[in-house]
Amino acid sequence: MADRLKGKVALIFGAGCVAEEWGNGNATAVTYAREGATIVSVDVSARAAKRTADLVRKEGGAAIDVVADVSSETQVRGAVERAVREYGRIDILHNNVGTNAQGGPVQCSEEDWDRVMTVNVKSLFWTSKYVIPVMEKQGGGSIVNISSIASIAWTGHPMLVYHASKAAVNQFTRSVAVQYADKNIRCNAVLPGLIDTPRIRITVLPFYAGDVEKMRTARSTSVPMRRMGSPWDIANAALYFASDESCYVTGVLMPVDGGLTCSVPH
Ligand SMILES: NC(=O)c1ccc[n+]([C@@H]2O[C@H](COP(=O)([O-])OP(=O)(O)OC[C@H]3O[C@@H](n4cnc5c(N)ncnc54)[C@H](O)[C@@H]3O)[C@@H](O)[C@H]2O)c1
Numbered sequence: 001m002a003d004r005l006k007g008k009v010a011l012i013f014g015a016g017c018v019a020e021e022w023g024n025g026n027a028t029a030v031t032y033a034r035e036g037a038t039i040v041s042v043d044v045s046a047r048a049a050k051r052t053a054d055l056v057r058k059e060g061g062a063a064i065d066v067v068a069d070v071s072s073e074t075q076v077r078g079a080v081e082r083a084v085r086e087y088g089r090i091d092i093l094h095n096n097v098g099t100n101a102q103g104g105p106v107q108c109s110e111e112d113w114d115r116v117m118t119v120n121v122k123s124l125f126w127t128s129k130y131v132i133p134v135m136e137k138q139g140g141g142s143i144v145n146i147s148s149i150a151s152i153a154w155t156g157h158p159m160l161v162y163h164a165s166k167a168a169v170n171q172f173t174r175s176v177a178v179q180y181a182d183k184n185i186r187c188n189a190v191l192p193g194l195i196d197t198p199r200i201r202i203t204v205l206p207f208y209a210g211d212v213e214k215m216r217t218a219r220s221t222s223v224p225m226r227r228m229g230s231p232w233d234i235a236n237a238a239l240y241f242a243s244d245e246s247c248y249v250t251g252v253l254m255p256v257d258g259g260l261t262c263s264v265p266h
Contacts, residue, residue: 004243006036009087014097015041016048019198025096026052027231028238033061040083044069070097070123080130092242093131093143100162113161120165140184144241145173147189149257157207170253177251186250188241193257194219196228225258
């Protein structure tokens with residue numbers, strides 16, 4: 001354990017992973033805990049929330065698991081209240097939940113549009129609505145939103161509602177950052193590039209007719225660094241925003257993408 005987050009309480013929504021492997025959420029929870037944070041692991045899946053809390057506890061860290069769906073105001077409020085009841089404060093709000101739907105404007109259904117917008121964007125409204133007053137009362141805090149490079153660039157496949165929702169995450173981040181800057185509440189976003197998490201086997205693999213190796217090769221070779229990122233790359237970027245080392249940094253949208261958004265197809 002190191003001390004970059006010593007004494008801080010991190011409330012992580014979407015702290016699990018779709019598979020019993022490493023995703024952006026559980027890698028971040030473990031990274032925060034290794035730096036001394038106490039973790040409130042929240043997920044819509046009870047199994048995923050508990051698995052992350054267990055991973056933290058196995059390394060000697062402190063964690064509780066809470067089941068909540070970020071699209072429900074009542075459940076988000078309940079998770080925030082539980083964190084405060086248990087630990088008395090929330091220093092880090094980490095919004096990791098993200099879902100998607102395939103297709104452009106013609107293919108995407110209204111149902112998918114509303115579902116993705118609710119889970120990816122309205123969720124930030126609920127978590128911020130209930131966490132910011134806690135942070136204001138205690139004199140500050142750090143909000144870390146997980147966006148995507150799909151918020152600023154075409155990523156190879158039509159997923160319009162995902163792209164639009166993550167763009168909304170970006171401006172949500174910048175607006176909250178300015179409104180609460182003088183309250184010492186910072187708000188930043190990590191924009192993951194092509195990351196090798198189990199989730200891509202659900203969302204991206206269909207574009208490669210189920211051929212995992214073909215998908216891996218195509219994703220890796222498109223990146224200037226010639227590899228996909230790992231969940232630990234995302235966790236380490238989030239750690240900077242969560243820690244006091246970034247105390248003068250707010251409203252930043254940081255791609256973590258091996259240079260992908262700096263390049264053009266050639
Ligand atoms: N994997 C990538 O290549 C990539 C790229 C860019 C951005 N991202 C973003 O990173 C984040 C995490 O990605 P991941 O690949 O680790 O995903 P993941 O699906 O493995 O993890 C997300 C977790 O959120 C939980 N969750 C889903 N809906 C929820 C809800 N309504 N309420 C509460 N919890 C819910 C899931 O159960 C899961 O444990 C997402 O925001 C995603 O958009 C990922």
